[in-house]
Amino acid sequence: MLARRSITKPDELAYFLASAPLQATLADWVRIDGCRWKIEECFQSAKNECGLDRYEVRRY
Template identity: 55%
Template sequence: MREPGKAHWLLARRNVNDPDNLAYYICFADESTTVEELVRVAGSRWAIEECFQAAKNETGLDHYQVRGYRAWYRHITLSMAASAFLLRLRQALKKGDQSATRPRP
């Protein structure tokens, strides 16, 4: 059953480099949501996916055995904190900030 003022859409996005490659999204939002807004939100998904993939590869985000919520939450929090630290360190090194690699007193 649909909520009042809400709507469902099927959004199809075509890859600019490969026109035969289509991605489909089922969208649920306010009726007043524009197509441009739906496309913007769907496009932002890839940045989030890349962030999680990097965390899986670099900090072991996906290396846990779920035995309880607390253990899962602690692992995810530590993994994402380590990922943020590595990202900031990488950015500092690209800027040439060598102080980022020295221990603080």
């Protein structure tokens, strides 16, 4: 598990839990965690631009 603290809000912690090989280093974990946040930001931007965040009910 990796915990990260915000520079602007030091009281808030974000946790990252994953499984990895034993030879994975802390630098590997930090790099992968950074990629995850970029992907989530891209998804949020896409939802906002397409208006998907305004729909409460979806049909399949």
